[in-house]
Amino acid sequence: MSRAILTINAGSSSIKFALYALDGELARHPYLSGQIDGLGAAARLVAKSAAGERIADDALAEGIKHAAAFDALLGWLDAHQQNSRQIVAVGHRVVHGGERYSQPVRLDAETIAALEQFVALAPLHQPHNLNGVKALAARLPGVPQIACFDTAFHRTQPALAQLFAIPRALTAEGVRRYGFHGLSYEYIARVLPEHSARADGRVVVAHLGNGASMCAMRGLRSQATSMGFTAIDGLMMGTRTGALDPGVVLYLMQEKGMDAKAIEKLLYKESGLLGVSGISQDMRTLLASDDPHAAEAVDLFCYRIVREIGALAACIGGIDALVFTGGIGEHATEVRQRVCAALGWLGIELDPVANGSGLRRISTAGSRTEALAIPTDEEWMIAQHTRDLL
Ligand SMILES: Nc1ncnc2c1ncn2[C@@H]1O[C@H](COP(=O)(O)OP(=O)(O)O)[C@@H](O)[C@H]1O
Numbered sequence: 001m002s003r004a005i006l007t008i009n010a011g012s013s014s015i016k017f018a019l020y021a022l023d024g025e026l027a028r029h030p031y032l033s034g035q036i037d038g039l040g041a042a043a044r045l046v047a048k049s050a051a052g053e054r055i056a057d058d059a060l061a062e063g064i065k066h067a068a069a070f071d072a073l074l075g076w077l078d079a080h081q082q083n084s085r086q087i088v089a090v091g092h093r094v095v096h097g098g099e100r101y102s103q104p105v106r107l108d109a110e111t112i113a114a115l116e117q118f119v120a121l122a123p124l125h126q127p128h129n130l131n132g133v134k135a136l137a138a139r140l141p142g143v144p145q146i147a148c149f150d151t152a153f154h155r156t157q158p159a160l161a162q163l164f165a166i167p168r169a170l171t172a173e174g175v176r177r178y179g180f181h182g183l184s185y186e187y188i189a190r191v192l193p194e195h196s197a198r199a200d201g202r203v204v205v206a207h208l209g210n211g212a213s214m215c216a217m218r219g220l221r222s223q224a225t226s227m228g229f230t231a232i233d234g235l236m237m238g239t240r241t242g243a244l245d246p247g248v249v250l251y252l253m254q255e256k257g258m259d260a261k262a263i264e265k266l267l268y269k270e271s272g273l274l275g276v277s278g279i280s281q282d283m284r285t286l287l288a289s290d291d292p293h294a295a296e297a298v299d300l301f302c303y304r305i306v307r308e309i310g311a312l313a314a315c316i317g318g319i320d321a322l323v324f325t326g327g328i329g330e331h332a333t334e335v336r337q338r339v340c341a342a343l344g345w346l347g348i349e350l351d352p353v354a355n356g357s358g359l360r361r362i363s364t365a366g367s368r369t370e371a372l373a374i375p376t377d378e379e380w381m382i383a384q385h386t387r388d389l390l
């Protein structure tokens with residue numbers, strides 16, 4: 001039987017999967033892929049064939065959670081992957097690898113136990129990532145499972161960019177800036193030279209999905225990033241605050257009597273686009289709404305991006321190219337338009353026709369700084385790392 005690699009990417013609002021043929025060479029595109037998205041709101045399972053033909057588009061139960069969504073996905077895969085290829089390895093996106101894991105690693109009981117220690121540092125991701133590993137291990141006993149880390153790409157950051165201004169003993173314990181979305185940044189770094197002659201220069205990549213972060217690169221390596229110890233820091237997100245004065249947390253504890261669990265819920269699940277709009281965490285819904293609170297949520301989302309781009313450009317001494325990616329970065333032309341409109345001073349001039357037409361280059365020919373929109377492909381990075389470790 002011919003062979004395949006399965007990839008699993010459990011994000012905060014979605015679970016994505018892809019199956020890649022492995023006939024000697026790893027196929028560049030999956031023969032079957034799909035996702036459950038809209039977790040937490042109106043979840044759907046969508047899948048497509050190699051030819052891009054839609055072979056599933058099913059609404060799932062209202063309010064379905066990650067664990068039940070995983071079962072639905074694996075059930076669907078069992079039914080559709082039958083008599084097809086033999087899955088010889090499963091590659092997982094695992095959000096937090098801490099200080100210990102800067103390379104992909106084969107999962108066993110010991111590594112899973114080590115990775116469970118980071119659950120509190122990534123509560124929207126790490127438990128779902130590890131539950132996915134366990135679910136697959138039960139379905140495909142003996143098949144190697146590989147963890148690919150979101151934190152790994154950022155291990156090249158200079159020491160200063162990884163430091164918090166806290167007592168050294170805490171830093172020595174590992175309380176420092178890690179950064180996330182590394183598989184997405186690694187993919188963009190891999191393909192950017194095909195799209196821009198400035199790829200090797202000063203580049204800021206904005207990964208704008210339900211989770212959102214930015215990475216400043218030089219020589220296609222991470223120099224600074226907006227997320228830190230956890231995936232709450234930096235930009236405003238679907239349900240996460242982004243950077244918040246730590247004094248707010250003290251106020252919540254001392255004046256509102258909130259405990260750690262309640263604060264975690266507020267910071268991770270009730271804030272961001274959802275908290276400010278009071279309507280939804282989903283950018284599509286907010287852009288379509290005429291509620292002023294929805295408009296203010298989108299305004300704040302764009303404002304925070306603009307501000308963070310200024311900060312990251314300062315860290316790398318300027319900017320030659322700005323890249324948008326992630327669900328919002330790839331599709332929300334209006335968000336790109338608003339961000340670029342505020343960055344004329346950094347030499348960005350958007351081409352409105354290109355921005356609306358699905359082109360990779362969205363800045364004008366005369367723009368001093370290039371702007372690009374490039375779809376990310378975390379699955380392809382996971383598949384390659386998995387093949388390499390096999
Ligand atoms: N056509 C679109 N226009 C605007 N926003 C979109 C569009 N398609 C997807 N999005 C937004 O992308 C976000 C999800 O991004 P994605 O990267 O898939 O999420 P995750 O962080 O779970 O991986 C949601 O806010 C969604 O509304």
Ligand SMILES: CC(=O)OP(=O)(O)O
Pocket residue numbers: 010011012013095125150180181209210211212231
């Ligand atoms: C790290 C993170 O926020 O991931 P996602 O965007 O998939 O939620």
Ligand SMILES: [Mg+2]
Pocket residue numbers: 011012209210211
């Ligand atoms: Mg994602």
